[in-house]
Amino acid sequence: MEALVPILVLTLVVATFGSLLVYVSSILGPKKHYTRTKYMPYECGLPGTESETTNVSVRYYLTAILFIVFDIEILFMYPWALTYRDFIEAGHGAYIFWVMFVFIALFLFGLIWEIRSKALEWD
Amino acid sequence: MADIVVFYIFAGISLAAAAGVVFHPNPVVSVLHLVAAMVGVSGLFFTLGAPFIGMVQILVYAGAVIILFLFVVMIFDLKTDGKNPFTYGLVTHYAKLLFIGCLTGLLLSKLLFKLDGFEFQSPDPLAPQYEVRNLAKVMFTDYMFMFEVLGLLLLVIPIGAVALSRVRGGTHAE
Amino acid sequence: MGASGFEIVVNTIKMLAIFLLMVQLVPILVWVERRGSAYIQNRFGPNRVGPLGLTQLLADAVKFLFKEEFRPPSSVAFMYYAAPVLALIPGALAFAAIPLSAPFTLDYDGQTYNFLFQSYQLGAGIVFVLAVSSLGAYALLFAGWGSGNKYSLMGALRASAQMISYELALGLSLVGILMIYGTFSFSEMVSAQQGPLNFVLFGTPVVIDFLPNWGIFYQPLGFILFFAATFAETNRAPFDLPEAEAELVAGYHTEYGGLKMLMFYIGEYGHMMVASALLTTFYFGGWDLPFGSEFLKEALPSSFIYSLVMHLVFMGKVLFFLWVFVWVRWTVPRFRYDQLMDLGWKTMLPVALANTVATAVIVVLFNSVGR
Incomplete structure (x- = not known):
């Protein structure tokens, strides 16, 4: 709880600093006249051909869902890595090793399956 | 005093952002509101004295799940100026109102009527089980079996996702 | 923030100073990047405005202001x-959680106060830095x-993927x-990384006097992986596909x-600084000066001055890694997206x-590496 106050204060300071920069440039900068091409979305100098929203490849969805799964597995390894030495010092080194070994084996099986099923191919 | 102020700040952020998720017509902006809601919930975990859970909340939900939502929303065509039946239809409109009404009623009933045997126990912020080290020790001893089953469950999810994205007609079809 | 008024004031100044340090380093880094790229490509780079072209930064800042x-x-x-702004x-949040130097003490009004050389200390600092960076x-x-x-x-989608x-x-x-x-x-x-390299090998303590007790000697492969991944996280070449x-x-x-x-530049260089500071802290002993920390602590008059000297050591290591970021940019060509x-x-x-x-195997066999 005490740790939260400085984080909030710093966030506020940075946000204020950033907003100020954005605001300052709107005061100091010159105001040029309107031209039609200036206000078009930039497309290499040619008139725009497509609308700005394009459909996204399904691979982004696959990448994201695989990321979630592996991210959660890695997050479970963090408390394990943190207490690994404690378990060894208490004489349960083999136990805690095999607990995680099974987990990592499942992780690895999943990863190999993904690679072999070509879910991670980008072409 | 300070912790009450911080609590209300985060509660306000989460509620306002959650309202934005429900009411914004553009699905992409709606998903981005969800990020703010998650950050607010993470702050609430901090005020409860569970900073590790709060950080994991940001890492998993804001950093991963919502990016997935965003990709999923962007897979669909959004060229119709953001106004489409998904969020503006009459049925969804009433469904939203219905759900909001149910949830508000639930909260009000909690505030107005006290049910016997349903006393809410607020967690003790300084309880030792919130410390990561103790959390890990409990997880790898008492809940070891659950932990391995979770590993198995996490194996099933990507297999299902790959199978789904491979059905006929999809861009990933063979 | 602190219990007494003095602590609150010092902590606030410290927080602002660390944030400004990050922002102020950016123009210098831009200069290093431009001059460094020119040096690698056998050009001159910006050398007209001021000595070595250093005041080019000020000219650029003024130009940016009046756009x-x-x-x-x-x-x-x-x-x-x-x-x-985002x-x-x-x-900024991640950089503030990393200790930039040794803790120091200050005397005020007859009392001695302890301060850390970082804006805030969190029990799970590493997870915090990862969580905040994932919001980037x-x-x-x-x-x-x-x-x-x-x-x-398209650039944003590529970058986030x-x-x-x-x-x-x-x-x-x-x-x-x-x-x-x-x-x-x-x-x-x-x-834990101070002193000479020492570990327990099958129950026998081993001390190697001529090497520091740094993480890179225990985790060489981890260092290489972390180092490569930071390039992709900061969207730097050879992984700068989002802005190809x-x-x-x-x-x-x-x-x-x-x-x-x-501001996007400040953000990108801020990420690079965080990455360099993390590399320094995990694998190169943080603010530790090998074979000199103990001597300096005795020799210097106050813990505050010692802390500042150690901060220079830390920044030296960080600047080295920042230079490596520039160096790699002109050495390795950009990846294709599927290769990435x-x-x-x-x-x-x-x-x-x-x-x-x-x-895990080595730790369980040798029982005590590092600690």
Whole structure:
């Protein structure tokens, strides 16, 4: 709880600093006249051909869902890595090793399956 | 005093952002509101004295799940100026109102009527089980079996996702 | 923030100083990048304005200030303006959680106060830095979606997919170092890395006098993986696909100019500084000066001056890594997108997993490495 106050204060300071920069440039900068091409979305100098929203490849969805799964597995390894030495010092080194070994084996099986099923191919 | 102020700040952020998720017509902006809601919930975990859970909340939900939502929303065509039946239809409109009404009623009933045997126990912020080290020790001893089953469950999810994205007609079809 | 008024004042000054340190380093880094690139490519680079072209930074800042404020009509106003501000926040928050030097004491009004050389200390500092950095993807997504330009959107999507892919390798390469030191706290990790290299080999203590007790000697593979993943996380060459100018104009900041563009730069260099500081803290002893820390502590008159000297040591290490970032940019060509994804998922992730298992086996066999 005490740790939260400085984080909030710093966030506020940075946000204020950033907003100020954005605001300052709107005061100091010159105001040029309107031209039609200036206000078009930039497309290499040619008139725009497509609308700005394009459909996204399904691979982004696959990448994201695989990321979630592996991210959660890695997050479970963090408390394990943190207490690994404690378990060894208490004489349960083999136990805690095999607990995680099974987990990592499942992780690895999943990863190999993904690679072999070509879910991670980008072409 | 300070912790009450911080609590209300985060509660306000989460509620306002959650309202934005429900009411914004553009699905992409709606998903981005969800990020703010998650950050607010993470702050609430901090005020409860569970900073590790709060950080994991940001890492998993804001950093991963919502990016997935965003990709999923962007897979669909959004060229119709953001106004489409998904969020503006009459049925969804009433469904939203219905759900909001149910949830508000639930909260009000909690505030107005006290049910016997349903006393809410607020967690003790300084309880030792919130410390990561103790959390890990409990997880790898008492809940070891659950932990391995979770590993198995996490194996099933990507297999299902790959199978789904491979059905006929999809861009990933063979 | 602190119990007494004096503590609150010092902590606030410290916090602002660390934030300003980050912001002030950016023009110097831009200069280093331009002069360094010129040196590598056998050019001169900016050398006309002031000695060695150093006042070029001021000229650039003034130029940025007086650029026209412009927003494309197809953009979403709030997201377009919020994106550069959001780009600043993750770097600043993460940098503030890393100890930049030894703790120091100050006397005031007859009392002695202890201060840390960082804005705030968290028990799970490493997880905090990872969590905050993972929010960095939203600045790009805000910019990409808010600009209303298809190149911006494509750049932002690529960038976020790339960031999440390499976040796995990054997070997994840290498991080994966490296992060795058994802590989430940066300060404890730095204090465990002081003195000469010493570990227990099958019950016999081994001390190697001529090497420092740094993490790189315990986790060489983890260091390489972490180092490579930080390049992808910071969107630097050879992983700068989000702004591959041959394909995407300038990626997510195509529609930005002037100070808003500069803020994206501050964000990117802030991420680089965080990455360098993390590399220093995990693998190169943090603010530890090998074979000199003890001597300096005796020789220097106050703990505050000692702390400042140690801060210079830390910044020296950080600046070295920042120079490596520039160096690599002109050495390794840019990856293709499928090569990038293959490297992240099919090479670095399995290798990081192998590193984790190997570290676990070694720690359980040798029983006590490092601590």
